Amino acid sequence: MGRQNRVKKIGKMPEYRRFTSEKKDCLKIILSLEEYETIRLIDYLSYSQLECAQMMEISRSSVVSLYHSARNKISRFIIEGHTMEIDGGHYQLEYSEGEREMKIAVTCVEGEVFQHFGHCPSFLVCDIKDGKIDSSQMIDTSTSGCSALAGVLSQLGVDTVICGGIGGGAKNHLNAAGIKVLPGASGNALAQVQSYIEGTLNYNPETECNHHEHECQGQHHCH
Template identity: 50%
Template sequence: MKIAVTYENGQVFQHFGHCENFKIYTVEDGKVTDSQVVSAVGSGHGALAGFLKEKGVDTLICGGIGGGARTALGEIGIDLYPGAAGDVDKNVADLLAGTLSYNPDTMCSHHHGDGHNCGNHSCGENKHGCAGNH
């Protein structure tokens, strides 16, 4: 099992579509055997789901996330735990213990101030999780 967590300064980053780093944990027999921070800079909204799949990730813990990204992750079989916050290592330990605090209904909570509403984007085509055109 590989778990990715949106990552910034040891904390769960709160906007999946703008995440520059993920901490990826390798889990065997219910225990973390390896972890590393990987850069996703340059991937953007549309490519983050594919980026995670290429890394072998099957589970994602994150803060806010838009509808397009949710759909893309679901289509490639990545289990999603949105609405998490705090220390990334603790979140992973809590997930493995079955005590993770998350909100399955959490949607993108970051509004850009330019009048668009996260989750209601139109890309004109499926861009593998595109959650907007920036």
């Protein structure tokens, strides 16, 4: 009987998951979320391997194995010119004290993620406490356009927006308001919030709408 694959605790999901290459016929390297976490803690935040093991609630030998595997994959990505994607693994997302309470808004029409941020007529707004959905409500908007909608969400105290298509101007307005943007999502709106909490949200940070010059007045279309 094989050894059980123990769940590893990770403290933060990567903001960027897909890295492309100019090389033709390249391979796709998959870096697991646990491997990513060892790089984040040890190389980026300068924790020791022992501290990393304590935070991930695994043995130091497991950290060493994950860390070595991660560095090997990253070196192949850099030197051999392959693509890389951060995805998968056997993990549980942990929240720091500052992240235990947050407010997530999803562009939503008829329960589904609406694909045109600048024309979104309503948002599903969820209050998150201790890593769970504490309450949710539908908020109808009486305006359109990226600047106006960013203002509405900021007044509601929203921390994170999950959406489908969104233009560069809208992203800039949301980022300026301190709101994190997770574009490229689809499907049931409430399910996307739950997926984000669990660390399994399927989104694409490169997703954008194509706008013409009056995008911030709400006149745009997505392809």
